[in-house]
Amino acid sequence: MDNYPLLNIFWTMLELFLWILWFFLLFKIITDIFRSQDLSGWGRAGWLILVILLPLIGVLVYVIVRGQSMSERDVQQARKSEAAFKAYVREAATDTPPGGAGAAGRSHADQLAKLAELKASGAITEAEYQRAKEKVLA
Incomplete structure (x- = not known):
């Protein structure tokens, strides 16, 4: 060294x-x-x-x-x-679970966000929004 x-x-x-x-x-x-x-x-x-x-x-x-x-x-x-x-x-x-179909695999928050977008764009009325929201939360 x-x-x-x-x-x-x-x-x-x-x-x-x-x-x-x-x-x-x-x-x-x-x-x-x-x-x-x-x-x-x-x-x-x-x-x-x-x-x-x-x-x-x-x-x-x-x-x-x-x-x-x-x-x-x-x-x-x-x-x-x-x-x-x-x-x-x-x-x-948001993938559907095995045996599940359609919106069943999506979270409630995603479904509610989509409904809020539809309501904000005028695609659905307030009454339709409330019915769909109750259906999602049920």
């Missing part, structure tokens, strides 16, 4: 950290290139060639040129994922 002083250990750790950080950024950029809808096929190919053949310069240029839109695409992707998850949870929560 005498041949490897403490400063060299810190330097090696810093190099390793920067190397891992660069790989993380490289994979994020490659993912962003394929996810980007505003790039044509040739644009994607050009960015990939630049990022792969001239890695350090390519990554830095990509971050400078497309960094802002890269974060916007990340936010957009997060919103899509969240919406898909909420839709899945909503669908799973």
Whole structure:
């Protein structure tokens, strides 16, 4: 251990950290290139060639040129994922139980919300709303 002083250990750790950080950024950029809808096929190919053949310069240029839109695409992707998850949870929560049919699988709150929407839109009258509400709560 005498041949490897403490400063060299810190330097090696810093190099390793920067190397891992660069790989993380490289994979994020490659993912962003394929996810980007505003790039044509040739644009994607050009960015990939630049990022792969001239890695350090390519990554830095990509971050400078497309960094802002890269974060916007990340936010957009997060919103899509969240919406898909909420839709899945909503669908799973309102699924009809085995042997059940129609509205039986929906919760009372969902049915009442739907009735309130129909009443607010004028599709049903107040009397119809009250009858349907009593039926749901019974």
